[in-house]
Amino acid sequence: MEIHFRRHIGSIALLATILFFSAPLEAQDIPLDSILHKARTLRPQNLKKYYSYKSRFKERCKAHVQEVPFEIWPVSGVLIPAQKDTGLAYYSEALIDARYGGPQHYFQDVLIKREAGKVPIPNWQQLPAYDFNLLQKRIYLNEAFDRGFVSPLSEEGADIYLFELTSLNLDKQVARIAFAPRKEKFPAMTGFIDLHLASGLPLHAQFNISANNQLELLDSIAVVQNFKWEKGVYRAENQQIEVYLNLFHFRGYYQVRLDYEQFRYREIWQKSEFDDLVFDLKSSEFNTDSSYWQSWKRSPQLSKYLDSLQISPSRKQQFRSFGRSRLDPGAYRFYKNIFRGYTRRNGNFFWDLPPLYKGLGFNPVEGLYWKGQSRIGYANTDHEISLRLQARTGTADQRIKPMAELSWQGDLSNPIQLSLEAGSDYRQFNEEEPILPVLSTIYNLVLARNYISLYGKDYFKLKYQSESLSGLTMGLDAEYAWRYPLFNRSNFSLVDADADYVSNNQGFAPNINPGGFKAHNSMRFDLSLSFQFGDRYERRYNQRFQDVLKGRRSLKVRSPKIYYDLKVGVPTFAAETDFIFQSLGVQHQFRWGNIGLSQFDISGGHFLRNRNVPFIDYRHFDGVQIFFLQPSTSRSARIKQFSTLPYYSYSTTDAYFELHYEHNFDGALLSNNNFLRRYKIHSLAGFNSLHLLNEKAFIEVFFGFDNIFKILRVEIAGGLDNFNRLRPSLRVGFDFRYDYYQKNRR
Numbered sequence: 001m002e003i004h005f006r007r008h009i010g011s012i013a014l015l016a017t018i019l020f021f022s023a024p025l026e027a028q029d030i031p032l033d034s035i036l037h038k039a040r041t042l043r044p045q046n047l048k049k050y051y052s053y054k055s056r057f058k059e060r061c062k063a064h065v066q067e068v069p070f071e072i073w074p075v076s077g078v079l080i081p082a083q084k085d086t087g088l089a090y091y092s093e094a095l096i097d098a099r100y101g102g103p104q105h106y107f108q109d110v111l112i113k114r115e116a117g118k119v120p121i122p123n124w125q126q127l128p129a130y131d132f133n134l135l136q137k138r139i140y141l142n143e144a145f146d147r148g149f150v151s152p153l154s155e156e157g158a159d160i161y162l163f164e165l166t167s168l169n170l171d172k173q174v175a176r177i178a179f180a181p182r183k184e185k186f187p188a189m190t191g192f193i194d195l196h197l198a199s200g201l202p203l204h205a206q207f208n209i210s211a212n213n214q215l216e217l218l219d220s221i222a223v224v225q226n227f228k229w230e231k232g233v234y235r236a237e238n239q240q241i242e243v244y245l246n247l248f249h250f251r252g253y254y255q256v257r258l259d260y261e262q263f264r265y266r267e268i269w270q271k272s273e274f275d276d277l278v279f280d281l282k283s284s285e286f287n288t289d290s291s292y293w294q295s296w297k298r299s300p301q302l303s304k305y306l307d308s309l310q311i312s313p314s315r316k317q318q319f320r321s322f323g324r325s326r327l328d329p330g331a332y333r334f335y336k337n338i339f340r341g342y343t344r345r346n347g348n349f350f351w352d353l354p355p356l357y358k359g360l361g362f363n364p365v366e367g368l369y370w371k372g373q374s375r376i377g378y379a380n381t382d383h384e385i386s387l388r389l390q391a392r393t394g395t396a397d398q399r400i401k402p403m404a405e406l407s408w409q410g411d412l413s414n415p416i417q418l419s420l421e422a423g424s425d426y427r428q429f430n431e432e433e434p435i436l437p438v439l440s441t442i443y444n445l446v447l448a449r450n451y452i453s454l455y456g457k458d459y460f461k462l463k464y465q466s467e468s469l470s471g472l473t474m475g476l477d478a479e480y481a482w483r484y485p486l487f488n489r490s491n492f493s494l495v496d497a498d499a500d501y502v503s504n505n506q507g508f509a510p511n512i513n514p515g516g517f518k519a520h521n522s523m524r525f526d527l528s529l530s531f532q533f534g535d536r537y538e539r540r541y542n543q544r545f546q547d548v549l550k551g552r553r554s555l556k557v558r559s560p561k562i563y564y565d566l567k568v569g570v571p572t573f574a575a576e577t578d579f580i581f582q583s584l585g586v587q588h589q590f591r592w593g594n595i596g597l598s599q600f601d602i603s604g605g606h607f608l609r610n611r612n613v614p615f616i617d618y619r620h621f622d623g624v625q626i627f628f629l630q631p632s633t634s635r636s637a638r639i640k641q642f643s644t645l646p647y648y649s650y651s652t653t654d655a656y657f658e659l660h661y662e663h664n665f666d667g668a669l670l671s672n673n674n675f676l677r678r679y680k681i682h683s684l685a686g687f688n689s690l691h692l693l694n695e696k697a698f699i700e701v702f703f704g705f706d707n708i709f710k711i712l713r714v715e716i717a718g719g720l721d722n723f724n725r726l727r728p729s730l731r732v733g734f735d736f737r738y739d740y741y742q743k744n745r746r
Contacts, residue, residue, distance in 0.1 A: 022486070030197070032165040035175050036158070039200035043153050046201055047135040048267065049232055052101045055263040059256065063090035067251040073729070082556065083252060095172025101269040132192065132241065135201050138594075147187050147666040148594060149209055152179045153202075160188050173197040179207075185671040187594045194227050203227050208289055215680065219246035248709070282649050309419040333494040351376045359392075361441045362636065364396025364501040365426065365454050374622055383410030392425065396489035396719040414468050421461040426486065428456045429508075430620035434647055439628050445492075448499035450649065453508075455517075455616060457481040468641040471535030483616060508648060511615040520614060523575035527666040534559035565605070569617060578612040579653075581619065587639070594666040601639050606655035606693075618651040621690060629715065629733030642688050643718030644700050655693040662686035664706060682706040684715075691703035697720055704731075 049346025068076075068083045076082040098108040134141060137156065150160045152174040159180060166178035175195050181188035191207025202225070209221040221244070226237040240257040264681040342353040352375040359371035369392060383407045387454075394399040403423025410416055425720035428435065440452040459481035467473045486504055493499035503514045511517070513695025536558045562583050583605025591597055605619060621646035622631065630641055639660045670676045704715035713732055719727040 002525060010710060019306065021103060025413075030168065030170075030175070031176070032163060035165070035195060035197065036163060037179070038197075039153050039195055040155055040158070043135055044422055046199070050135065050201065050265045051133060052267065053263060053265045054099050054271055055236070055260045056095070056097050057258045057260045059092075059258055059261075060095055061090070061257075062088065062090045064255075064257040065089045065250075065252045067249060069249040081252075093306075099269070099273060101273075105273075107273070110343075117644055125143070126594060132225065134205055134207075134225075134238070145594075147668070149189055149593065150594070151185050152177075152189070152193065153200075157188075160186050166192065174203060175375070175602070183685075184674075187668070193222075199234070201227065201229065201657065203229060211538075219244040219251075224355060227731045229716055234265065234605065236260050247298060247711075251623070265565040266541060266550075291510065309639050316399075348380050349378050350653045361437045362396075362444050362449050362492070363394075363452055363454065364435075364444065364488040364490050365397060365486045365504055367396025367492060376509070383408065390423070397486075402481060415466065417465045421463065424456070424458045426456050428621075429453050429616055429648065430651075432620070432622065433615075434620075434630065435626065436630060439626055440628075443626055444501070445494045448493040448496040448501070453648070454486050456486050457483045457522075467681060469621035471532040473528075473530050473532075475526070477524075477526040479524050479526075480575070481522045481524075482519070483522055483614070484519040485512075487516065490501035493559045498551045508615060511618075511651075520576045522577045522614065522617075523570045523573060523576060523615070525568045525570065528563070529565075530561060530563035532557060532559065532561045532603075558589050558591065560586055562586050567617070569613070571612070576612055578609070579607055579608050579617060580609040581617075581620075585658075593664070597661055598661070598663045599639055601660040602658070604655070604657045607653050610653045613653050615651070618653055619656060620648060620651045621645060623650075624729075627730075627732060629713065629731045638733075642690070642698070642700060642719070643702050643715055643717035643731055644729045645688075650692065650696065652692050652694075657691045659689045660686070661688075667707075670705075673717045679709075680707055698722065 008349060019708045052478050065081050065085045065087065068081050068086055068424075070078070071082055074356055095111045096108050097111060098106070100106050114372060134151045134153050136151055137154040138150055140148045152161050155585060161179045162182050164178045165175060169175075173196060176192055177195060178192040180190045189207040189209050193202050193207075194204040195201070196203050205223070205225045206229070207223055208730045209215070215221075222242045224240045226239070228235055228237050238257070238259045242255045245251065245255045278496060293578070344351040354373055356370075357371075359373065360369075361371070362368050369599065370391040373388065373390045375386055375388045377384060379386075382444075386406075388405040388407070390405075391405040392403070393399065394655060401424040403421070403425055405419055405421040407417060407419035425551050429671070435452050437452075440450070443449050443451065459476075459479055460475060461479040464476045465474070466686075488501055490503050491499045503640065505512050505516045506514050536557055546729050562585070565582065567579075567581040569575070569579040571578040583603055585601060585603025587599070587601045589597060589599040607613065607619075622630070622641045625639060625642055625646055629643070639662055640658075664682060666681050667680060670681050682705065683703070684706055685701075687699070687701045690698045690702070698719060698721055700717055700719035702715050702717035704717075708714060711732040715731045715733070717729045717731065719729070721727055
């Protein structure tokens with residue numbers, strides 16, 4: 001059964017008439033309150049008994065691009081969908097053996113799979129497909145949004161929903177109950193459920209999570225579930241989920257349908273049966289003939305399959321397969337590579353070339369510069385070895401900075417990566433790069449202002465990274481470098497022909513004067529350890545296009561993370577560095593019911609030894625002086641960023657303590673306003689503080705708005721600089737990421 005729910009379900013009465021029973025309504029025989037009370041009383045024991053399962057199922061995924069309102073050359077069809085992409089954009093079929101023990105443990109073995117499409121579809125939609133259960137108190141989709149949705153069968157649901165008994169079949173012992181939220185602002189669902197009177201279990205459920213629930217990039221979600229109760233045995237039969245998206249009137253939906261076979265619930269699972277995985281898509285049983293079309297030589301087979309899907313575009317140009325080998329993207333075209341990457345495959349060998357525009361930039365030291373890169377390598381199911389080459393040159397310094405990195409990575413279960421890197425490069429004094437080069441370029445060329453400060457180094461570096469246990473990661477770096485000062489060589493600006501940029505070495509007194517710092521040799525060892533409690537990750541057959549370590553990707557967790565860093569400057573082999581630094585921190589995220597998501601980060605550190613600490617090796621902090629907040633891949637990575645702290649004014653060799661806290665209301669606050677609710681704007685608030693041993697301190701508070709037009713974040717902050725100077729600021733950030741579409745569109 002295929003359905004297409006729209007974003008709004010009009011009324012309870014309309015829902016109740018979608019399906020009906022032949023028996024007449026006999027609500028007077030069994031009161032509605034009695035039916036719901038029994039279901040809620042039995043819910044905890046039912047959840048325990050009917051949550052974890054084992055099954056073989058057929059999975060079908062579809063993606064449709066419904067509307068493309070406009071095109072922008074040359075990004076349409078590359079960074080955003082083009083009008084030719086409308087219609088069926090992706091389709092896949094898979095036969096899967098699965099074991100589900102809850103959000104922490106999920107295992108599936110893909111026995112056979114085939115897929116094709118105009119655009120690749122992100123895999124995050126697949127995890128929620130197995131975690132919709134009305135027996136839960138709240139339904140959370142960790143990979144999509146943070147706000148939980150109250151189940152109508154929970155105790156809390158009694159106060160959230162209005163209920164109506166629309167049909168009662170005493171012969172089949174089934175009651176149909178429609179439900180809808182009492183108020184639009186409630187994080188709730190609209191739909192109906194068929195309850196088995198004796199057990200209190202759902203036999204059929206059809207519900208919608210609408211746009212009123214302040215979803216972020218999603219517009220709405222529609223779910224249909226069918227279960228069967230026969231001779232005391234309860235099992236799932238099928239499930240279908242449709243996820244609707246609407247961003248600037250680019251509309252589409254993604255559908256996942258599961259048809260279960262050999263289904264049975266199981267209360268107790270052994271941890272060893274999952275190997276600490278959420279997903280594990282094994283590739284050992286894959287074969288070219290039945291799973292993937294990796295060559296167009298079998299065009300009759302492919303044509304027959306695509307014709308069955310009623311897909312008409314030029315197949316060679318519009319479709320590709322995914323798997324251990326990416327389909328060759330065709331002949332190389334230089335002009336296309338300016339704005340999109342290129343990958344060439346020959347069996348297990350590959351050549352990656354990133355978009356040329358990514359290497360362009362400007363700063364007063366190099367002038368207009370370009371950083372060109374290329375990567376060649378060999379990858380199979382066990383390991384990957386690659387060589388990355390880079391050359392960086394600028395119009396002002398007129399110097400070529402070459403770099404080469406040889407890396408090896410392997411062991412899917414416990415990832416290990418070794419790399420050897422050598423060459424010449426320019427880096428920010430804070431090597432965590434508090435200013436993105438692209439933002440610095442905009443400030444230089446458009447506003448004739450410079451905040452980035454660079455130094456040069458010729459270096460040799462050995463790196464090791466591993467995750468020996470699930471959640472426990474370790475990194476070890478050893479670097480020997482010749483580090484030297486750099487100076488402004490260009491005053492070019494698009495708006496000011498006589499731009500006077502601040503000196504590259506100004507503002508660091510007494511550590512560095514405008515004449516720069518003393519060039520020196522450095523030998524440094526860095527050790528980093530972290531442990532993520534409740535770690536979850538997925539592992540899929542070796543898909544390099546996911547840009548993850550051998551197909552492995554970490555998933556969101558709401559558990560603490562502890563981390564430890566040790567940096568040692570060794571005065572040997574003519575190196576002048578002589579210091580030992582260590583820091584310890586903890587980070588955590590947690591929900592406050594339905595009023596949002598809180599997160600904090602607490603850390604501290606000090607120098608055990610500081611005989612000779614070049615300014616580059618000081619403890620620097622993540623400040624902001626430009627108008628834009630530093631983009632990040634997740635909110636947890638952004639939390640350590642101050643909104644008003646100058647970049648290097650608090651850099652230190654003293655002991656320090658750092659505290660960050662942020663609460664995002666996820667629409668719970670502003671959804672009370674009828675006007676703002678439709679725009680799904682989220683509110684947030686928090687504070688940051690930094691305290692140094694010498695009694696120097698920086699404290700700031702902020703509040704702001706997130707999810708503006710689904711991509712913008714505006715933040716108003718006030719920082720108190722050492723208790724005597726107020727630093728107000730207004731910052732803007734961009735949350736929308738099209739990296740997946742950009743990296744994987746052919």
